[in-house]
Amino acid sequence: MVHTEMRRMGIMRFLQLVICLLLSMAVFHGCMGNDDASIQLNDDVLGLIVFKSDIKDPSSYLDSWNEDDNSPCSWRFIQCNPVNGRVSEVSLDGLGLSGKIGKGLQKLQYLKVLSLSHNKFSGTISTDLGLIGSLERLNLSHNSLSGRIPSSFDTMNSIRFLDLSGNSLSGSIPDDLFQTRSSLRHLSLASNSLEGQLPSTLARCSYLNTLDLSKNHFSGNLDFASGIWSMRRLRTLDLSHNAFSGTVPEGVIALHNLKQLLLQGNGFSGPMPLDIGLCPHLNTIDLSYNLFTGPLPDSLQRLNSLSFISLSNNMFTGDFPLWIGNISNLAYLDFSSNSLTGSLPSSIGNLKALKYLSLSNNRLTGNIPTSLAYCFQLSTIHLRDNGFNGSIPAGLFDLGLEEIDFSNNGLTGSIPRGSSRLFESLQDLDLSRNSLQGNIPAEMGLFANMRYLNLSWNNLQSRIPPELGLFQNLTVLDLRNNTLYGAVPGDICESGSLAILQLDGNSLTGSIPDEIGNCSSLYLLSLSHNNLSSSIPKSISKLSKLKILKLEFNELSGEIPQELGMLENLLAVNISYNQLIGRLPLGGIFPSLDQSALQENLGICSPLLKGPCKMNVPKPLVLDPDAYNSQMGGHRQRNESSNLTRFHHHMFLSVSAIVAISAAILIVSGVIIISLLNVSARRRLAFVETAMESMCSSSSRSGSLPTGKLILFDSKISPDGICNPEVLINKAAEIGGGVFGTVYKVPLGAQGRIVAIKKLVTSNIIQYPDDFDREVRVLGKARHPNLISLEGYYWTSQSKLLVTAYAPNGNLQTKLHERVGSVPPLSWSNRFKIILGTAKGLAHLHHSFRPPIIHYNIKPSNILLDENYNPKISDFGLARLLMKLEKHVISNRFQSAVGYVAPELACQSLRVNEKCDIYGFGVLILELVTGRRPVEYGEDNVVILSDHVRVLLEKGNVLDCVDLSMGDYPEDEVLPVLKLALVCTSQIPSSRPSMAEVVQILQVIKTPVPQRMEIF
Structure with a gap:
């Protein structure tokens, strides 16, 4: 028993030990x-x-x-x-x-x-x-x-x-980024500097709802192989402002859930997909600024949810759709800058939700439908640059419109008076360049928020309503070229906000009111071609912001107030064809005014004028009595017939006039003869070129030469083949080269027609013939007197050639910096011609194309000269042919165009734009005026031309840098041209003017004949 008890107690103790151990382990693990x-x-x-x-x-x-x-x-x-x-x-x-x-x-x-x-x-x-x-x-x-x-x-x-x-x-986007992205619902890479083609793996994002790749540099064709058009769950697709090209394929219906389609600002071409109307949820479509063609598909009328559609700046054709009223939810409609024809249907009045309507710059005709007044929500309506006729529907002036632009049409009748609702809402009103008649409604003074009012170039016959001075926010008032009469209202500038006041080309009488000095914001004042009398008021000197003052062709008399010389911002003044006398103001622009701005007065004292100097003293000093009497006689005739004196300043034909008329007749006869010879020559050239094409086609078919295609834009026959291009180039003389390739002078055809052929570098060139063809044809449409015309091209996979017109006088680089001793230096007149012509050519590239064509490489070697030293810009837009634009252009331009490159291009993440061209143009001006290179390297220093001129200007001796080899030059032209160049080379891109503004400034500097002068 004892053993048994002891054994039992031992087992119990063992179990206790085990339990304690387990508890300890549990605590330890815990x-x-x-x-x-x-x-x-x-x-x-x-x-x-x-x-x-x-x-x-x-x-x-x-x-x-x-x-x-x-x-x-x-x-x-x-x-x-x-x-x-x-x-x-x-x-x-x-x-x-x-x-x-x-x-x-x-x-x-x-x-x-x-x-x-x-x-x-x-x-x-x-x-x-x-x-x-x-x-x-x-x-x-x-x-x-x-x-x-x-x-x-x-x-x-x-x-x-x-x-x-x-x-x-x-x-570029990494190829594997979308390899396993079935979970991705939202992707936005917008507003970066990404480039290249989209990876094919993007199509694996089958659950993607939003895809926003806008405002990058992506490129390539977006066909079905790209996978974009098969992403069935997409609701927002934004590819805007890239460089995508090709057509939008049929089958957009696959994007059944799509709500927003934004493709604006690309290079898409071809017709709009016919099945686009089968995407029932679409509420926004923006295809503006592309190259779409053809008529608008009828399926668009099925888009019942559509509220926004912009197709502006394309090449759509056909009649304006009659079904437009079926898209009942439409709030924004912009079809401007296309080639639409026909008239506006009355069904447009069914668009009850419409707020914005722009149909400008089309070919629309007929009346403006009265039903348009049923679009009660309308706030903006632009119909300018069409062929509309008839009267303006009065009901439109009962709406709460904010902007109305009906300019440059054929509208007749009177200006509707408007309603109280319009008085509170209207901000911009442009009815210029029509045939409107009647009065300027006095109710216009009730437009509380009016900022811009342009009624110029009509047939309005009334006084200027004094109520116009009540406008609190008006900045532009343009009433030019009507038949307005009476005096200039004294309270025309009551509000003090007016910046532009143009009343020229009317029949205004009386004096210029002293209250004109209250126009504290005014920078353009034009009162020319009227019948204004009395003296020029001193109060004009209070207009500290004034830049342009036009008072020519009036009856102004007395002396010019000396206080006007204090106007430091004044850039242009014309006071010719008046009855002014006395000294010119000593300060400001007045000492540098040329003859055309002062001529035909009673007695202005200026060394540029041959007439007498008449001072306002009891006994005037007359140096040439005969000249004085002749001048007075001329003015008596002018006073007797004031209407004729606007356009005819002498009642007789001088000997010089007879010579000029005879010369003009000879010139016109010569032009007609040369034109007839040119027609004959073109026929012969067409025959020769056709024969050459036929010969080359047979050679290519024999298999001995690589197949190619020569396209000549001005030929009626489109050749299918051509000989090996090396055959042409071997006959040619190399005349230049640069970033994009080598240029040869080539005799084309048996008649020896001279053209220039540029052999393009093959790296990074567009690889597909259709894409190359499309891009070159866009450049071929750039026709301007100051652009070298693109005549055609040749294509094979190994060689790409561009055929252009030939300029016989070489390039500006040679004439300016590489001139041999026997060649005379360029005169100032030729230099100014080159500056102005180059500016006009660049303005055409920047402002006549959407997207604008940017040159990227403005420098003297790309400015060619014809036999009369008219400039022809070459190499424009060639960067469009490069697949990888930024890397190629930037890396090469810094090497080949030192000094011409805009400073912001040192940051390669920035996109090249028009401001970069303007910088290069400013450097070009400095070269022409100074004769120096943009960067000059000395033994101990480097001279940057723009910085050098800027320092001289600040010291007040900028004319020390002018090239003396050009001989005499007018300081009043050279000085403002130099200032303009420094503005164009500003370090801050936004501070540089546009090319349109540059052209305008140059035309002001080189004041033309008064009858033709119209600065604005």
């Missing part, structure tokens, strides 16, 4: 588990603290992030998963943070949302972000991030929302 959790929580704290260490936080938003805390879940802008206590969301949007997105975040292994948008983060995107496999939403938009999209992003398999827009990312 403690170990708590340590693991603590370690994991500390990973989140550590990761966020490391991330914070690279951030600048000026507003101390992240002060609550304390490294001594055991958990970050109580920190601001942090959210944690309630189950495991780990960080699931970091949202720091719009806190003004800067610095780098550095390491540390990869430790947040349970992070689902990372949003850092609208801050100032810079540098590259860390590849460590790709290590956060749990990430579902990543938003880094609107920062200053640069570099490429990390290839490590292809490991984020759970990502649903990715937004990298509004940065400076560059390069």
Whole structure:
């Protein structure tokens, strides 16, 4: 028994020991588990603290992030998963943070949302972000991030929302980025500098709802192979403002859920897909600024949800659609700048929700339908540059319109009076260049918010309503070329906001009111071609912002107030054909006025004028009595017939006039004879070229030469083949070369027609014949007297040639910097002709094409000269033919065009635009005026021409830099031209004028004959 009891107690003790051991182990493991959790929580704290260490936080938003805390879940802008206590969301949007997105975040292994948008983060995107496999939403938009999209992003398999827009990312999209992206719902890479073609793997994002790639440099054709048009769940597709090309294929119906289609600002061509109307949910379509052609598809009328459609700046043709009234929800309609014909249907009045209507710059005719007044929500209506006739529907002036532009049509009748609703809403009214008659309604003075009023070039017959001075916000008042009579109202500038006042070309009488000095904001005052009398008021000297003053062809008398010389901003003055006398003001622009701005007055004292100097004293000193009497006789005749004196200043024909008329007759006869000879010559050339094409086609068919295609734009026969291009070039003389290739002078055909052929570099050239053909034809449409015309091209996979007109006088580089001793230097008249002509050519490229054609390489070697030294710009738009535009152009231009490159191009992430051309043009002006190169290297220093001239201008001796080899020059032209050049070479792109403004300024500097002068 004792043994048994002892055995039992031993077993009990053993069991107790075992239980204690198990409990101890459990406690031990429990403690170990708590340590693991603590370690994991500390990973989140550590990761966020490391991330914070690279951030600048000026507003101390992240002060609550304390490294001594055991958990970050109580920190601001942090959210944690309630189950495991780990960080699931970091949202720091719009806190003004800067610095780098550095390491540390990869430790947040349970992070689902990372949003850092609208801050100032810079540098590259860390590849460590790709290590956060749990990430579902990543938003880094609107920062200053640069570099490429990390290839490590292809490991984020759970990502649903990715937004990298509004940065400076560059390069192409990684090919594998969309390899396993079936979860992706939203993708935005907009407003970066990404380039190249879209990866084919993008089509694997089958659940994508939003795709925004706008405002980049993407290129390539988007056919069905790209996969874009098969993404059936897409609701928003934004590819706008890129360089995509090709046609939009039939089959858009596959995008059944699409709501927004935004393709504006690309190079898409061909017709609009006929089945576009089979996408029933579409509410927004923007295809503007492309190359679409053909009529509008009838299927559009089936889009009952459509509220916004813009097809502007394309080449659509055909009649304006009669079914437009069927799209009842339409609020925004813009078909401007196409070639639509026909008339507006009355059904347009069914668009009750319409707010914006722009049909400008088409070929529409007929009356403006009265039913348009049924569009009660309408606020903007633009119908300018069409062929509308009839009267303006009075009902339109009962709507709450804000902008009305009916300019440059054939409208007749009177201006409707308007309603109280219009008085409160209307801001811009442009009825210019029509045939409107009657009075200017006095009710116009009730337009409380009017900013712009243009009634010029009509047949209005009335006084200027004094109520126009009541406008509180009016900045532009243009009443030119009507039949207005009476006096200029004294309170015309009562509001003080007027910047442009143009009343020229009317029959206004009386004096210029002294109250004109109240126009404190005025920078253009034009009162020319009226019957204004009395003296020029001194109060004009109060207009400190005034830049242009036109008073020519009036009856103004007396002396010019000396106070006008204090107007420092005045750039142009014309006071010719008046009865003014006395000295010119000593200051400002007056000492530099030329003869055309002063001629035909009673006695202005100027060495430029041959007539007498008549002072306002009892006994005037007359140096040439005969000249004085002749002048007085001329003015008596002018007073007797004031209407005739506007256009005929002498009642007899002088000997010089007879000589001029005889010369004109000879010139006209010569032009007619030469034109007839040209017609005959063109026929012979067409025969020769056809024979050559036939010969080359047979050679190509024999198999001995590579097949090619010569396209001559001015030929009625489109050849199918041509001989080996080396045959042509071997006969030619090399005359130049540059970034884009080598240029040869070539006799074409048996008649020896001389053309220039540029053999393009083959690297980076567009590889597909159709794309090359399309781009070259766009350049071929750029016809202007100051552009070298593109006549055709030749294509093979090995050679690409451009055929252009030949300029016999070489290029400006040779005439300016490489002149041999026997060749005379360029005169100032020729230099100014080159400056103005080059400006006109560039203005045509910038303002007549959408998107604008940018030259990229303005320099003297690209300015060719014809036999009369008229400039012809060459090489324009050739960068359009390059597949990788930025890399090629920027890397080569810095090497080949030192001194001409705009400073902002040192940052390769910036897109080249028109301002870069304007900078190069400014340098070109400086070269022509100074005769020096843009950069000159001395033994101890480097002279930058623009900086050198700017320093001389600040010292007041800028004329010391003028090229003396050109002989005599007018200082009053050279000085403002130099100032213009310095404005064009401003370091800040936005401070440079547009080319249209440059042309306008140059025309003001070189004041033409008064009868032809019209600055604005």
